[in-house]
Amino acid sequence: MNQHYGDNIHLHGGTNNTGKVVHHHPPAADPPQLAAALLALAVQLRELQAALAPLNAQVVAESLAVIEAPAPPAQERRRALLAVAGIAATVGAVGAPVAEAVQRVLALLG
Template identity: 40%
Template structure:
C-alpha cells in the first residue's frame, strides 16, 4: 500500500444506540427464515429427514412417527403440537446437531399459533 491510496474500513452490521437503564440487548429477526407456515413446515420436514439419519434407532422411530403426523392431510392441532414436541425433544437430546431442527420447530409453532 502506498501513501496515496485511500483505505477505509466500512461499517458492517447493525448500528444502534441504547439509552436508559436495564437494557439487555436488541431484538432481531432472522430474515432468511420462512415466514409462510407451510414453507416453514416443509423446511422442518426436510431437516428432520436429514436428522433421522444421524440418530439412534429408537430416536429414529420417534422422528418417523412424528413425520407421519406432519405429512397427514388435515391433522388435528393437538396431534400436530404433540408431534412437534416429540421432534423437539429428540433434537434437544442429541445436542448441537439437533439445533437447526429445534429452531425450525419453534418457528413452526409460532407461525401456526400453537
C-alpha cells in the first residue's frame, strides 16, 4: 500500500533549488450586495428571535452564527437560511419580513 502525506515535489534539472513557493489565499469575501442583504437579514432575525419559543430561538441563534460567518461553506449557509425561513413561515405575519429577506439572500446566492 502506497500512502502519501504532504506536498509532492518533483524537480527536473536546474541548480540551487532551495525551496518551494506556496500561495495561501484568504476565502473570497461576499459581494457588497450579498453582504448588505445578509446584514439586513441578521438584524431581522435578532428582532424575531425575541418573539420565539426557546427551541426555535436556539435554532435561530445557531443559524445566525453560520449566516454571519465571514465565509461559511455554501451548503452550511444554505441550510441555515432554510432553517430560519422555515421558522419564519411558522410564526405568521411577524415572520414574513424574515422569509422575504431569506428569499432575497437565496436569490443573490443563485
